[in-house]
Amino acid sequence: MAKSNYTQSDLMLFGALGDLAQRKLFPALYQLDRSGLLDQGSRILAIARDSIDTGELRRLLDKKLREYIKPEECDEVLLRRFLQRVDYLYLDFTDADGYQSLNSWRGAPDSNLIVYLAAPPSMYGVIARNLRAANCCSSKTRVVVEKPIGHDLASSQVINDELGEVYRENQLFRIDHYLGKETVQNLIALRFANNLFASQWDQNHISHVEITVAESVGIEGRWGYFDKAGQIRDMIQNHLLQLLCLIAMDPPSDLSADSIRDEKVKVLKALREITPDLMESHVVRGQYTAGTSNGKPVPGYLEEEGANKGSATETFVALKAEIENWRWSGVPFYIRTGKRLPEKLSQIIIHFKPAPHYIFDPDQKHLANNKLIIRLQPDEGMSLKILTKDQGLDKGMRLRQGPLELTFSETFDTDRIPDAYERLLWEVMKGNQYLFVRRDEVEHAWRWVDQVIANWNDSGESPKRYAAGTWGPVAAIAMITRDGRSWYEDA
Ligand code: BG6
Numbered sequence: 001m002a003k004s005n006y007t008q009s010d011l012m013l014f015g016a017l018g019d020l021a022q023r024k025l026f027p028a029l030y031q032l033d034r035s036g037l038l039d040q041g042s043r044i045l046a047i048a049r050d051s052i053d054t055g056e057l058r059r060l061l062d063k064k065l066r067e068y069i070k071p072e073e074c075d076e077v078l079l080r081r082f083l084q085r086v087d088y089l090y091l092d093f094t095d096a097d098g099y100q101s102l103n104s105w106r107g108a109p110d111s112n113l114i115v116y117l118a119a120p121p122s123m124y125g126v127i128a129r130n131l132r133a134a135n136c137c138s139s140k141t142r143v144v145v146e147k148p149i150g151h152d153l154a155s156s157q158v159i160n161d162e163l164g165e166v167y168r169e170n171q172l173f174r175i176d177h178y179l180g181k182e183t184v185q186n187l188i189a190l191r192f193a194n195n196l197f198a199s200q201w202d203q204n205h206i207s208h209v210e211i212t213v214a215e216s217v218g219i220e221g222r223w224g225y226f227d228k229a230g231q232i233r234d235m236i237q238n239h240l241l242q243l244l245c246l247i248a249m250d251p252p253s254d255l256s257a258d259s260i261r262d263e264k265v266k267v268l269k270a271l272r273e274i275t276p277d278l279m280e281s282h283v284v285r286g287q288y289t290a291g292t293s294n295g296k297p298v299p300g301y302l303e304e305e306g307a308n309k310g311s312a313t314e315t316f317v318a319l320k321a322e323i324e325n326w327r328w329s330g331v332p333f334y335i336r337t338g339k340r341l342p343e344k345l346s347q348i349i350i351h352f353k354p355a356p357h358y359i360f361d362p363d364q365k366h367l368a369n370n371k372l373i374i375r376l377q378p379d380e381g382m383s384l385k386i387l388t389k390d391q392g393l394d395k396g397m398r399l400r401q402g403p404l405e406l407t408f409s410e411t412f413d414t415d416r417i418p419d420a421y422e423r424l425l426w427e428v429m430k431g432n433q434y435l436f437v438r439r440d441e442v443e444h445a446w447r448w449v450d451q452v453i454a455n456w457n458d459s460g461e462s463p464k465r466y467a468a469g470t471w472g473p474v475a476a477i478a479m480i481t482r483d484g485r486s487w488y489e490d491a
Contacts, residue, residue, distance in 0.1 A: 125162030
């Protein structure tokens with residue numbers, strides 16, 4: 001077994017038999033091991049409330065890892081070595097006495113201890129208190145928690161207070177897995193390593209910004225969770241607002257966690273409140289009905305397994321966000337996200353303003369603004385649409401729009417893009433918080449989203465219907481058309 005240069009980390013994984021752990025966390029840990037990033041002595045304690053033993057867990061993981069890892073990345077020797085690192089502990093999370101056995105499991109006393117709570121947020125407080133009572137953590141312990149942190153500002157404060165009673169902010173790693181995506185981090189490089197863009201990044205040069213995070217899947221057996229959350233809590237409060245922050249924030253003075261997070265918080269604080277009179281022009285919520293997805297008929301949200309037929313939960317949201325500061329005054333950010341849209345696609349489009357004086361054929365004037373298309377997934381890359389002269393003697397000075405194209409997989413010879421969870425776990429092991437969300441970010445995001453939800457509740461309006469496999473309710477198209485614009489795909 002190769003010894004890596006990295007500090008030994010012991011990971012206690014609460015909720016180890018859940019979907020997140022099985023589908024994302026264990027595969028990510030295996031990949032870290034495969035890349036030589038786990039120290040020889042690093043161990044994983046899988047903790048859950050099922051009466052199985054370590055042997056059974058390893059057999060289960062052996063099966064699941066083969067399901068979630070590409071066959072060419074599944075090395076028999078590495079897999080066996082990885083499974084040897086994992087032990088299982090049955091624990092009722094509320095049983096304080098049970099936590100005593102955690103201490104005897106620890107390896108080297110000076111190893112990093114990481115506690116990963118892949119458990120319901122309502123359990124975070126009790127787990128934290130029980131760990132403290134059993135003397136299982138120190139000021140060096142790092143605690144990883146998953147979204148959603150609450151379902152509104154007040155409940156997120158309760159959860160954060162409970163965690164804060166036991167851990168300091170610099171021990172808490174709140175995950176938003178979008179921040180672990182390679183292309184999302186690239187937004188920082190794109191903006192702050194290229195003066196070409198830095199000097200153009202404001203209301204003098206940009207007319208508007210679009211952010212689309214579309215999924216073709218429906219609710220996939222998660223109806224119980226999703227129906228209480230809806231798309232605004234599940235996606236906008238976290239992933240979409242984080243993307244908006246990375247696009248809109250001012251340059252941080254360095255790459256430290258707090259420099260970046262301070263700038264993101266300023267954006268969240270500057271978001272214009274969407275008051276009841278703005279709801280009609282600024283917000284559209286939708287719910288999918290039966291339709292087709294990838295050529296196959298699919299049921300509507302209310303016909304999914306386990307559905308409550310009267311649910312008014314939204315599966316689609318389009319919003320016009322405005323940032324009230326010098327940089328972005330008058331530049332709308334149109335954001336939309338939904339389930340059962342035509343394809344899985346996350347992209348950001350920066351629409352630059354046209355040149356101040358136009359001298360070409362009047363019928364081509366609509367072409368005259370550059371666009372930067374940032375493809376977050378799939379087909380990761382970016383494309384800058386620029387105007388050139390059309391070729392040929394007969395074309396005169398006719399214009400043509402073409403891309404300056406950067407497709408990461410073609411330009412850089414990377415064999416694989418690591419999954420977001422690999423990067424995030426790796427950053428936790430290194431103790432670097434810049435890809436994790438600070439408490440005040442969570443709270444400002446809730447504050448903004450809460451007022452939209454309150455307005456929905458007060459209006460009593462139902463979400464607008466859209467057929468599965470379409471780009472959401474017609475009202476979402478009308479929202480942007482009213483401003484004389486269109487969503488990029490529809491252009
Ligand atoms: C999760 C949401 O945070 O992100 C899911 O809870 C959503 O509803 C998922 O499907 C999307 O993530 P990704 O990485 O597939 O775009």
